[in-house]
Amino acid sequence: MIKRLISIIIVLVLGSAVVFFVFKSEPKLNSNFETQSYFFKNFPFRLGLDLSGGSHLIYKADVSGVEKGEISASMDALRDVIERRVNLFGVSEPIVQVQNAGFVSGGEDKLIVDLPGVTDVEKATVMIGQTPLLEFKTEAPADTPRNATVDKDGKITLDIQSQFVSTGLTGRYLKRAALEFDQTTREPRVSLQFDDTGTKLFAQITKDNVGKMVAIYLDGAPISTPVVREEIPNGQAVISGSFTPTEGKQLVGRLNSGALPVPITLLSRQTIGAVLGSNAVSAGVKSAIIGFLVIALFLILWYRLPGVIAVLALCIYIAIMLALFKLLPVTLTAAGIAGFIISIGIAVDANILIFERLKEELHLGHTVAEAVSAGFSRAWSSIRDSNISSIISAIILFWFGTSLIKGFALTLGMGVLVSMFSAIMISRVFLSGLVLIGENKTARFLFSSGLSK
Amino acid sequence: MFIVKNKKIFISISATLVILSIVSLFVFGLNIGIDFRGGALTEIVYTDSRPAQADLDLALKNLGIGSVLIQPTGSTDSHGRPEQGRETTGDLGYIVKSPDLNEEQHSLLLKTLSQDGKSMLEEKSFNSIGPSVGRELTRKAVIAIVLVSLGIVLFIAFAFRRVSYPVSSWKYGLMAIVSLLHDVIIPIGLFAVLGHFYGAEADTLFVVAALTILGLSVSDTIVIFDRIRENLKNKIGNSFGETVGKSLDQSYMRSIFTSFTVIIVLLSLFFFGPESTKYFALMLTAGMFFGTYSSIFLASPLLVLIEQWQRKK
Numbered sequence: 001m002i003k004r005l006i007s008i009i010i011v012l013v014l015g016s017a018v019v020f021f022v023f024k025s026e027p028k029l030n031s032n033f034e035t036q037s038y039f040f041k042n043f044p045f046r047l048g049l050d051l052s053g054g055s056h057l058i059y060k061a062d063v064s065g066v067e068k069g070e071i072s073a074s075m076d077a078l079r080d081v082i083e084r085r086v087n088l089f090g091v092s093e094p095i096v097q098v099q100n101a102g103f104v105s106g107g108e109d110k111l112i113v114d115l116p117g118v119t120d121v122e123k124a125t126v127m128i129g130q131t132p133l134l135e136f137k138t139e140a141p142a143d144t145p146r147n148a149t150v151d152k153d154g155k156i157t158l159d160i161q162s163q164f165v166s167t168g169l170t171g172r173y174l175k176r177a178a179l180e181f182d183q184t185t186r187e188p189r190v191s192l193q194f195d196d197t198g199t200k201l202f203a204q205i206t207k208d209n210v211g212k213m214v215a216i217y218l219d220g221a222p223i224s225t226p227v228v229r230e231e232i233p234n235g236q237a238v239i240s241g242s243f244t245p246t247e248g249k250q251l252v253g254r255l256n257s258g259a260l261p262v263p264i265t266l267l268s269r270q271t272i273g274a275v276l277g278s279n280a281v282s283a284g285v286k287s288a289i290i291g292f293l294v295i296a297l298f299l300i301l302w303y304r305l306p307g308v309i310a311v312l313a314l315c316i317y318i319a320i321m322l323a324l325f326k327l328l329p330v331t332l333t334a335a336g337i338a339g340f341i342i343s344i345g346i347a348v349d350a351n352i353l354i355f356e357r358l359k360e361e362l363h364l365g366h367t368v369a370e371a372v373s374a375g376f377s378r379a380w381s382s383i384r385d386s387n388i389s390s391i392i393s394a395i396i397l398f399w400f401g402t403s404l405i406k407g408f409a410l411t412l413g414m415g416v417l418v419s420m421f422s423a424i425m426i427s428r429v430f431l432s433g434l435v436l437i438g439e440n441k442t443a444r445f446l447f448s449s450g451l452s453k
Numbered sequence: 454m455f456i457v458k459n460k461k462i463f464i465s466i467s468a469t470l471v472i473l474s475i476v477s478l479f480v481f482g483l484n485i486g487i488d489f490r491g492g493a494l495t496e497i498v499y500t501d502s503r504p505a506q507a508d509l510d511l512a513l514k515n516l517g518i519g520s521v522l523i524q525p526t527g528s529t530d531s532h533g534r535p536e537q538g539r540e541t542t543g544d545l546g547y548i549v550k551s552p553d554l555n556e557e558q559h560s561l562l563l564k565t566l567s568q569d570g571k572s573m574l575e576e577k578s579f580n581s582i583g584p585s586v587g588r589e590l591t592r593k594a595v596i597a598i599v600l601v602s603l604g605i606v607l608f609i610a611f612a613f614r615r616v617s618y619p620v621s622s623w624k625y626g627l628m629a630i631v632s633l634l635h636d637v638i639i640p641i642g643l644f645a646v647l648g649h650f651y652g653a654e655a656d657t658l659f660v661v662a663a664l665t666i667l668g669l670s671v672s673d674t675i676v677i678f679d680r681i682r683e684n685l686k687n688k689i690g691n692s693f694g695e696t697v698g699k700s701l702d703q704s705y706m707r708s709i710f711t712s713f714t715v716i717i718v719l720l721s722l723f724f725f726g727p728e729s730t731k732y733f734a735l736m737l738t739a740g741m742f743f744g745t746y747s748s749i750f751l752a753s754p755l756l757v758l759i760e761q762w763q764r765k766k
Contacts, residue, residue, distance in 0.1 A: 050729065058586055108585060121579075125556055267583035268491075268553065276577055280727035291721035295714050302710075335658060338730045341722050342737070345715035346669070352714070353676065356707040382679040385612050386672030386711075392604040393668025397661060400597035405661055412665070 001436060008433040011426055015316040022322045043326040047116075048333035048407055051281050053274030054116040055124065059264040061109045066262060072100065074262055075109055082113060082128055111264060121271050135217040136202075137164035138209050164215045164222070167205050173198025175235075179245070179252045188248040192237040199235025207231040284337035291341055292318070295348060303355045305446035309430040310351040310423075317347050317422035321415060330414070336407030343415020346390065350423030353379040353386075359448060368447050369435045376428055383420065390416045456705075457698035460754030467635055467751045470743070474642020477649075483641075484648030486656030489591050491584035493554045496526070497566055498546040500573040509547070512565050519552040521562075546577070553581045594660045601664050605671055606630055612675060613682070619693050620760050628755045629674045632747035636670040637663055640739040644732070653732045662736040669715065669737075670744025673708045674752045680704040681753070693760045697753050705749050712745040 023029050025040040049056050061078055063071050075098045086094040095114040118124050175193040182189055194202050205214065206228050215225045296314070299307035321340060325332060332340075358375030366374065394413030398406055456463065487494055506523060513521040526546035547566070554562060559579065567574050606626065613625040641663065647653035680700040690696035716738055723734040 058583075060583075060585070108589075119576075122556060122560065266555065268586045269579070269581050271576070271579040273575075273577040280729060283725060283727045287718075287721045287724070287726035290725055291718035294717045294721065298714070298717070334727045334729045335661065335733070338722055338726065338733060341718050341726070342665075342715060345718035348714045349672075349711040352707055352710045356704075356710070360703070382676045385675045385679060388612075389605055389608055389671045389675070390668040392608060393601050393664055396597055396601045396604060397664055400593050400600075400664075405657055408661055 004429075004433045004436065007429045011316075011429050015319065015426075018316065018319040018323050022319055022326070025326060043329070045322075045325060046329045046331045047277070047281065048331045048336065049114055049116060049270070049277075050272050050334050051277045051332060051337075052116050053119060053272050053277040054114065055118050055121045055272075056270040057113040057115070057121070057125065057128075058267045058269070059111040059113065059128075060267045061111055062263045062265070063109050071109065075100065075111070078111060078262055078264070082111060086113065086115065086124075086128065110267070117274070119271055119273060121269055125266060125269070136167050136169040136205065137215045137217055137222075138167055138205060139212045139215075140165045164213075164217075167201070169194075169198060169201045169205060173201060177252045179248045181245075188245040189238050190248050190252050194235040194237070196235075199233075202235055202237060203231060203233045206237075280334050281337075284334065284341070288337070288341045288344065292344055295345065299348060299351070303352075304448065305434065306351075306355045306358065306427075306431060309427055309434070310348055310355070312430065313351065313422050313426040314344070314347060316426055317419055318344065320418055320422065321411075324414060324418070325411075330410055331407060332411075333407035335405060336411045339408040339411035340415060343412055343419060346387075346416060347419030347422065349386070350379070350383045350420060351427055353383055354423070354427065362444065362448060368443050371447070372431050372435055376424070376431075380424070383423070387416050387420055456701050456750060457694050457754060457757055460757060463750035464754055464758070467747060470642075471635055471638050474639045474645075477642045478645045481645040481649035483645055483655040483659075484653060486654035486659070487550075487553075487580065487582050487587070488656040489587045489594075491553050491582050491587040493549075493551045493559075493579070493581035495549040495551070495559075495562065495566075495579050496546065496577040497549065497563075497574045498526075498577055500545075500575065502572070503545045503547070504568055504572050506547075508568075509566060512568070513549075513562075516558075516561060516565055518554060518558045518562065522550040524548045524550070553583050590657065594657075597660070597664060601667050605633070605667055609671065609675075613678065620756055620763070624759055625678055625756065628752045628759070629671060629678070631755065632674055632744075632752040633667060633671055635747045635751060636740055636744040637666050639743045640666060640736045643739050644736055647732065647735070658730065658733040659736065662733050662740065665737060666740030666744065670740055670747070673712060673745055673748035676708050676711065677701065677704050677748050677753055681756075694757045697757050701749060701753055708748055709745055712741045716741050 021040075021043075025043045026045075030040075059082075061075060063074065066074050079096050079098050083094070083096045086096060093116055095112075097112045099110040099112060113128065115121075115124055173194050175195045175198070177190055177192050180189060180191050181187065209228050210230060211228065213225045213227050215222045292314070296311045299310045299314075301307070303310065321343070324330065325340075330336070354375045357379045358371050361371035361374045361378075362368070391413055394409045394416065397409035398413065400409075503525070506525060509523055513523065524547065526548055549562065549566070551562065559581065563574075563576065564570070566572075609626040609629045610623060613622040613629075644653060644655065644659065648655065677700065680703055681697055684690065684696050684700045684703075690699050719734050719738040719741065723731055723738065726734060
């Protein structure tokens with residue numbers, strides 16, 4: 001008996017903890033959100049493009065000029081180029097994905113770019129399509145005035161840009177870059193090979209700047225500033241520095257991606273205004289709340305005491321789902337919210353199956369305690385079987401889906417799984433605890449349902 | 454027992470509805486959305502006043518970007534009633550349907566719509582889908598439909614592997630599939646009607662709705678078959694028909710209630726939820742409703758009918 005009470009308390013405490021977490025980490029619910037610790041601020045709901053507003057672009061990559069074995073490598077390079085370009089806009093959490101050609105996706109290699117919050121796609125697409133700029137710059141003469149800024153705290157920031165001057169040597173003259181390792185020190189280094197014009201330019205630059213820095217600029221920002229050791233006449237340069245093999249590899253990728261590795265064309269784009277998105281969010285929340293209230297009312301009126309418990313279990317279920325959305329995180333779309341709302345309706349199914357069974361056992365003349373235990377064990381096979389089919393659909397939908405549909409499949413599938421847990425575990429703990437009320441007319445009334453007395 | 458006794462009536466109702474749905478599907482056809490066929494959808498709203506549709510029609514015709522269809526977004530909803538409490542494009546907006554547009558054509562379109570800058574407008578959403586993306590999605594949808602159907606058929610066969618007397622287990626599976634088809638065909642027929650009269654478009658969500666109905670509606674049928682399975686084991690009832698009738702009497706309430714709760718949330722989603730999932734919610738509601746109907750009034754009565762035929766042979 002004490003064991004049962006303890007289980008109830010544990011479930012209640014854990015449940016409240018989850019509710020507390022959801023509440024605390026949501027700015028709209030928590031008026032002191034600004035003063036919360038980093039932990040709570042770090043888990044917002046992640047909204048998909050159709051809710052946050054933004055753009056969804058699909059590019060087709062023309063890989064006809066690339067050898068078969070190289071396609072996936074050049075697609076990855078393409079993704080890196082675009083990702084870097086997109087990051088330049090200062091977009092928060094852009095997503096750039098490669099979709100390889102295959103039986104399912106058709107015979108085209110595609111690049112999918114999600115830009116949350118960007119509705120001026122005209123500008124974005126122009127920038128994405130542009131060839132990135134790789135430049136080599138040399139140190140400015142020592143007497144050049146340097147730009148420095150003083151911020152309001154009196155801190156002086158030296159503008160590094162003014163230290164270097166352009167040389168005319170750009171990525172146009174780069175043939176390729178490769179990662180190699182120093183034969184004696186085993187340090188990773190990046191080797192560059194210029195084409196004919198580049199070789200001549202580079203020889204001149206290195207001759208004039210021995211002992212000085214040559215800065216390598218990508219899109220107007222220095223990515224590396226090696227020091228020239230000697231004149232290099234053969235168009236081969238080596239950037240050695242204190243970088244790890246991974247960093248070196250990245251640098252090679254960047255240098256080789258001076259231009260888009262394969263030509264791309266825009267196949268389709270979707271732009272959703274932020275207002276439309278936030279309306280969809282509030283409509284979704286509203287319909288979830290109304291749906292929940294009607295179900296709660298029905299459960300309590302029809303199933304009485306077990307109904308109250310089912311509502312409690314449903315609340316914990318909702319809190320667990322919301323917490324999972326924040327923690328995993330799950331990107332919520334309009335379809336995803338719909339999936340979640342539907343899962344609220346499905347989540348009580350298991351409870352209904354159990355309660356109907358419970359009622360039946362009571363009619364057969366069993367005691368309340370016996371009926372509760374039989375209700376759970378007998379209803380299990382139908383709960384399990386009836387949920388499996390929903391899970392099958394969810395899994396296949398997840399695989400089938402574009403990003404918006406994946407959200408639906410994910411929330412629905414998660415919902416079915418979590419609800420099996422909440423209906424079986426949570427309701428069971430509460431109900432078997434309440435059996436302790438005893439065996440009398442009131443108890444029988446409370447555990448009955450429908451119109452019976 | 455009422456249901457089993459009057460099974461022929463209920464089965465005929467279902468058959469009629471299915472036939473009507475198929476007829477409406479052929480007569481009206483589905484209003485295939487741009488997700489699948491490619492094309493562009495632009496939603497704009499004017500800041501001050503909306504130019505006359507005829508003026509824009511004329512200007513757009515001369516653009517040379519193919520057939521452009523322009524619809525005012527009204528202050529009325531699909532039933533002609535005034536919309537209330539919802540942020541819409543009101544009296545000031547248009548929805549423009551066109552073939553898929555590249556950047557140049559898109560700017561041109563916006564420029565034309567703004568009458569070269571005379572009428573200020575804001576673009577609420579723009580959606581342009583190339584035909585190849587549409588083809589890909591169609592292919593994926595077909596594969597998904599085949600896989601979901603296959604997965605569920607296999608699952609049903611597995612779930613009923615032990616029930617074999619007096620009707621063999623594959624027949625339970627077959628009946629579940631018949632009722633599943635019933636549950637999917639009727640909402641699709643309904644959607645064809647909606648598409649014809651209210652312009653509902655069959656988009657990705659339409660396919661998702663159909664696939665979700667497959668997953669959800671079979672669960673009802675399983676709840677009742679599960680009961681028949683249990684009662685057969687415990688030898689309740691003198692004949693198969695009686696066993697099925699008793700099982701139905703015992704379990705139809707819970708079958709209705711489990712669907713009822715889902716229908717509650719779906720209706721809430723339809724009435725209060727986001728615009729983009731309205732038809733989705735409506736179609737699922739229909740699916741859940743007919744799913745419940747079929748598991749009580751179609752699947753089990755059909756089982757009894759089959760058993761009777763078997764005995765006559």
